[in-house]
Amino acid sequence: MKNMDQVLLREWVDLDIEGCLPTGGRDDLQRAxxxxxxxRREQRALRHLHAALQESKIEVRGPFLEQVVDNLPVxxxxxxxxxxxxxxxxxxxxMVVLLAATSSLLLAGGTAGGHLMETASMLGDLIKxxxxxxxxxxxxxxxxxxxxxxxxxxxxxxxxxxLGVLVLCLNLLFISLLRRRPASTTTRQxxxxx
Amino acid sequence: xxxxxxxxxxxxxIAAILDGxxxxxxxxxxxxxxxxxxxxYRMLRNEDDAHDLAQEVFLKIYGALDRFxxxxxxxxxxFRVAQNAAIDKIRRxxxxxxxxxxxxxxxxxxxDWELPGKGPTPYQDARNVERGLAIRQAIDELPWEYQELIxxxxxxxxxxxxxATLKEMPLGTVKNKLxxxxxxxxxxxxxxxxx
Numbered sequence: 065m066k067n068m069d070q071v072l073l074r075e076w077v078d079l080d081i082e083g084c085l086p087t088g089g090r091d092d093l094q095r096a097x098x099x100x101x102x103x104r105r106e107q108r109a110l111r112h113l114h115a116a117l118q119e120s121k122i123e124v125r126g127p128f129l130e131q132v133v134d135n136l137p138v139x140x141x142x143x144x145x146x147x148x149x150x151x152x153x154x155x156x157x158x159m160v161v162l163l164a165a166t167s168s169l170l171l172a173g174g175t176a177g178g179h180l181m182e183t184a185s186m187l188g189d190l191i192k193x194x195x196x197x198x199x200x201x202x203x204x205x206x207x208x209x210x211x212x213x214x215x216x217x218x219x220x221x222x223x224x225x226x227l228g229v230l231v232l233c234l235n236l237l238f239i240s241l242l243r244r245r246p247a248s249t250t251t252r253q254x255x256x257x258x
Numbered sequence: 259x260x261x262x263x264x265x266x267x268x269x270x271x272i273a274a275i276l277d278g279x280x281x282x283x284x285x286x287x288x289x290x291x292x293x294x295x296x297x298x299y300r301m302l303r304n305e306d307d308a309h310d311l312a313q314e315v316f317l318k319i320y321g322a323l324d325r326f327x328x329x330x331x332x333x334x335x336x337f338r339v340a341q342n343a344a345i346d347k348i349r350r351x352x353x354x355x356x357x358x359x360x361x362x363x364x365x366x367x368x369x370d371w372e373l374p375g376k377g378p379t380p381y382q383d384a385r386n387v388e389r390g391l392a393i394r395q396a397i398d399e400l401p402w403e404y405q406e407l408i409x410x411x412x413x414x415x416x417x418x419x420x421x422a423t424l425k426e427m428p429l430g431t432v433k434n435k436l437x438x439x440x441x442x443x444x445x446x447x448x449x450x451x452x453x
Contacts, residue, residue: 141324
């Protein structure tokens with residue numbers, strides 16, 4: 065039991081010199097040190113060891129910092145920093161401002177002419193027409209693609225085969241892109257080590 | 259560069275550098291250069307190599323700074339990169355020594371390149387030189403794992419927690435191994451550890 069206590073106290077001496085011993089433990093250690101000459105010798109020897117390790121350090125050479133700074137490469141991330149200085153919200157904000165300015169101009173004109181409701185209705189019609197045109201265009205595009213594919217498949221078996229190969233290639237490309245993504249996520253979490 | 263105060267934490271400093279304050283990187287180098295050079299000096303046992311490799315590590319870190327994850331401590335990342343670079347360097351050095359100086363016998367135990375380097379001594383007087391060599395030799399004689407931990411703690415000045423993260427060891431194990439490592443050093447250096 066006494067041996068166990070001695071080992072524990074020596075660990076405490078070590079931790080105390082390292083500044084890692086809790087306050088409560090330090091009080092107990094001080095009491096033990098007062099009573100135990102062997103422990104005091106241990107403490108002295110460890111202090112000398114710490115001092116010797118400290119003294120054995122070398123000085124960094126004068127121009128080291130300058131050499132590092134002078135040799136810094138242009139890092140890939142610096143490009144994104146340069147472009148990233150334009151805030152990402154700049155374009156949407158500009159559009160909102162433009163829209164607001166246009167609306168207020170229109171509204172102001174409408175108020176002056178006493179046709180506020182008419183102007184608002186006109187704006188609504190404009191938006192509605194844009195949406196209709198957009199959806200129509202989308203629908204037409206898909207229809208066009210559909211017709212094209214239908215023709216290709218109907219013409220010959222070779223067309224069907226070509227379509228099959230195209231679909232397979234697109235799937236493989238999609239899968240390879242999906243498989244690459246987790247690897248880059250890992251790199252992000254744990255930066256490169258060599 | 260703006261005249262804004264230099265961020266206190268490494269993470270804030272890195273954020274500022276990534277935000278366009280590249281000159282602040284010198285502050286980061288200043289914070290770690292002494293610790294890194296000393297750690298690498300312990301690993302490589304040669305002052306020139308330690309300085310050269312420390313420079314390489316700082317340049318490599320700069321290039322990959324955008325991949326730093328602030329959830330981790332910068333110090334553990336830096337020392338992990340340094341540790342890997344040092345191990346690579348030691349391996350290359352061994353290969354070079356084997357190919358240039360030991361082509362024939364095939365019976366060597368691979369020990370001679372572990373001896374201290376012959377670079378300029380860092381110590382000011384004869385007593386310090388003697389003690390310094392004794393310390394170096396005593397650390398070299400420790401098992402590799404203890405050498406690494408002692409180097410990280412006393413030359414890299416990493417905290418116990420940082421070492422535990424870096425070495426992926428439980429904190430208690432780090433404390434215990436460092437205690438045992440220092441006990442071994444104390445035994446080996448008993449002649450020098452007197453008043």
